[in-house]
Amino acid sequence: MTINHKNYTFLMQYQNEEKWRESFNSLTKKTYRFDFEKWYQSGYWDEGCLLYSLAEGDKVVSHVTVNVIRFTILGVEKKFVQLGTVMTDPDYRKQGLSRVLMEKVMLDWQDHCDMIYLFANDAVLDFYPKFGFVPVNEYQAVYQLKAVKKGPAFRAMNMDNAGDRDLLFHTAQQAVPLFKISMKDNAGLVMFYAHYFDRFSVSDFLYYITDLNAVVVAEYEEEMLILHDILAPATVDIKTVIHAMARENTSEVTLGFMPENAEDYEISLHKEDNSTLFVQAGCNKLFEDHQLIFPLLSHT
Structure with missing residues (x-):
């Protein structure tokens, strides 16, 4: 592959090759201040996480991660592709390397999945529309808790307990759809956030409701309960989870997912700092019409 009179090598799905994985991790640390080595060594990195990179010599200089994720959306199973870890070494920027990788990804996947999407930071909002992506709003549900039952x-x-790690992994493997958008069969990504992503981890926000066989990702901010996600092998009532997790002073519950039945919730636009959801043009209507949001543990 020749770009601007320099020869670059295209690499794909090379995480088991230590030399290239180390170079990839070095670029990731340099760009985003984290790496994937701990997750790789855990054994939870599965075939759904694909590496697309360009290298010069023995150095990875530009990269896009392709995450193939199955979702149940409004009761229908879909195969989506989420792009992440888009980066180019500062010494190799302005040569069109990210563009080449994006074009390769789009060529490989646009006819082999139901949608390609990504979350972009504010510095690159003008980049992704060149590939047919459009920004789209996400929506948040809030429940006013008048009395705690x-x-x-x-x-x-x-x-740090192997039993709890296994419990989380198997619960995530068996999790049934509970929301308008629910991730399916991606326990490896759940484990990434739970224990193997040092920059941001939900390990302090994980709870288990024994009677429901449910793992809950939740945190507390004064009188607010933030319910990020629920994983369970059978359908559970979200209100039951809310009352289980609520403290005596809890008066408001913010959900990081959209309930299938949102009649009792206040719905508003959700805007995360320095992050905008981009989807392929034509798919934005799905989000606007049904007021959707991707649950936290499905982000890459």
Whole structure:
């Protein structure tokens, strides 16, 4: 592959090759201040996470990660591709390397999935429309808790404990759709956020409700309960989870997902700092018409 009179080598799915993986991790640390080595060594990195890179010599200089994720959306199973870790070494920028990788990804996947999407930071909002992406709003549901009812007991999970790690992994493997958008069969990505992503981890926000066989990702901010995600092998009532997790002073519950039945919730636009959701043109209507949001643990 020749770009601007320099020869670059295209690499794909090379995480088992230590030399290239180390170079990729070096670029990731340089760009985003984290790496994937801990996750790789854990064994939870599966075939759904694909590396697309350009290298000069023995150095990875530009990269896009392709994450193939199955979702249940409004009751229908879909195969989506989420792009992440888009980066180019500063010494190799302005040569069109990211463009070449994006074109390769689009060629490989646009006819082999139901949608390609990504979350972009504010510095690159003008880049992705060149490939047919459009920004789209996400929506957030808030529940006003007028009275706290006694719910089933829960306990904090400990990701340093092998039993709890196994419990989380198997629960994520067996999780059934609970929301308008629910991730399916991606326990490896759940484990990434739970224990193997040092820059941002949900390990302190994991709880288990024994009577429901449910793992809950939740945090507390004064009188607010933030319910990021629920994983369970059978359908559970979200209100039951809310009352289980609510503290005596909890008056408001913010959801990081959209319930299938949102009649009792206040719906508003959700805007995460320095992050905009881009989807392929034509798919934005799905989000606007149904007021959707991707759950936290499905982000890459």
